[in-house]
Amino acid sequence: AQSVTQLDSQVPVFEEAPVELRCNYSSSVSVYLFWYVQYPNQGLQLLLKYLSGSTLVKGINGFEAEFNKSQTSFHLRKPSVHISDTAEYFCAVSEVGGSYIPTFGRGTSLIVHP
Amino acid sequence: EAGVAQSPRYKIIEKRQSVAFWCNPISGHATLYWYQQILGQGPKLLIQFQNNGVVDDSQLPKDRFSAERLKGVDSTLKIQPAKLEDSAVYLCASSLAPGAYNEQFFGPGTRLTVL
Numbered sequence: 001a002q003s004v005t006q007l008d009s010q011v012p013v014f015e016e017a018p019v020e021l022r023c024n025y026s027s028s029v030s031v032y033l034f035w036y037v038q039y040p041n042q043g044l045q046l047l048l049k050y051l052s053g054s055t056l057v058k059g060i061n062g063f064e065a066e067f068n069k070s071q072t073s074f075h076l077r078k079p080s081v082h083i084s085d086t087a088e089y090f091c092a093v094s095e096v097g098g099s100y101i102p103t104f105g106r107g108t109s110l111i112v113h114p
Numbered sequence: 115e116a117g118v119a120q121s122p123r124y125k126i127i128e129k130r131q132s133v134a135f136w137c138n139p140i141s142g143h144a145t146l147y148w149y150q151q152i153l154g155q156g157p158k159l160l161i162q163f164q165n166n167g168v169v170d171d172s173q174l175p176k177d178r179f180s181a182e183r184l185k186g187v188d189s190t191l192k193i194q195p196a197k198l199e200d201s202a203v204y205l206c207a208s209s210l211a212p213g214a215y216n217e218q219f220f221g222p223g224t225r226l227t228v229l
Contacts (some may be wrong), residue, residue, distance in 0.1 A: 004156075032214040043205055045119070045156065050216060065176030091155050099148075099170060100214045104156025 002027040003095045004105035010054045015083055017018070021076040021108045023091030030096040033074040035065055038088040038107075047089075050074065084111045116140065118221035120206050126227045132194035135224045139187070139208030145169075147218060148181055148191050150207040155206055163189065164212060193226075201228045 009020040025031060032051050036044040048059025055067040065076045074091060088109050092102035119138040126134050139146050144165050149157035160179065162170040166186040174181070178197070183189040193200055203223040209216040 041222065043207070043222050045220070046217050049214070049217075081139070092156070094214055096214075100212060101159050101162065101170065104213075106155050 002031060002095050002103050004091050004093050004103055006091055006105035006108050009030070009106070010109045010111065012113060013081055014095065016080045016111050018079050019058075019077065019081050019085075021089050021091075023074045023076065023105060025072050025074065025091075025093045027072075027093060027095055029098070030098060032094045033065075033067060034092040034094075034102055035059065035063070035074070035076050036090045036092060036104075037061075038090065040087075044090065047103070069091050077097065081110070081112050083112050083114060085110060118206055118208055120187060120204075120221055120224055122219040122224060123222065124160035124227075126229065127196055129198055130195040131229050132192065133196055133226065134190050135204050135206075135226075137189045137205070137206030137221060139189075139192070140219055144186070145209045145212045146183055146189050146218070147207040147209075148189070149192070151203040151205055154207055158160075160204075161211070164166065169208070169212065179186050182186070196226075196228045198228050213218045 003026045005024045014020045021059045035047040036073045038044050050067045059063045062079045088107045089109045094102045120124045146163040148160045151157040160174045161181045181191045206221045207218040207225045209218045
């Protein structure tokens with residue numbers, strides 16, 4: 001079975017600074033990887049996903065993530081954050097050939113200060 | 115295009131009471147999911163429907179939870195009787211079809227508080 005670890009429960013950052021949210025996964029087979037964002041009192045929205053091909057994945061709102069198979073990581077990055085990026089971010093993994101239902105991490109709260 | 119609709123948005127009940135949540139997926143989406151999101155955790159799948167059939171309900175506590183999607187469109191999730199540990203946000207999601215290549219679209223959720 002797969003699992004996901006989001007190493008930081010909270011990441012404070014100043015506006016226009018770069019940010020990295022860390023995600024590590026565990027699986028005995030090949031995986032698909034996802035990042036979702038959840039704004040207060042809203043459902044989850046897909047930011048980006050890695051299914052195959054290029055390990056650098058670009059998503060919405062200027063976010064990108066890089067799949068590193070040797071380090072079993074899928075860290076999310078943005079070069080310059082805005083106040084509006086304040087939200088909860090979830091990393092998720094599903095196994096290739098499995099049920100495709102993602103297993104979510106506990107989430108990282110990104111707090112952008114002015 | 116309208117998104118996934120859920121109601122109610124908030125519900126407060128006493129333990130041992132029953133409660134029902136409703137979800138209307140995006141038009142044309144054959145696959146519907148119910149997730150439970152406990153505070154401080156990521157969502158956990160409770161049940162997955164393909165049209166009006168259950169695909170996966172392995173994580174659904176069947177002694178107290180039930181769900182149906184009778185006409186393959188909207189769905190209801192019921193808890194009877196509720197326990198304190200059922201306090202959570204219940205998210206509904208839908209996709210065109212199952213599989214990682216089909217994006218899941220999430221509704222705003224129903225926040226349940228059991229006292």
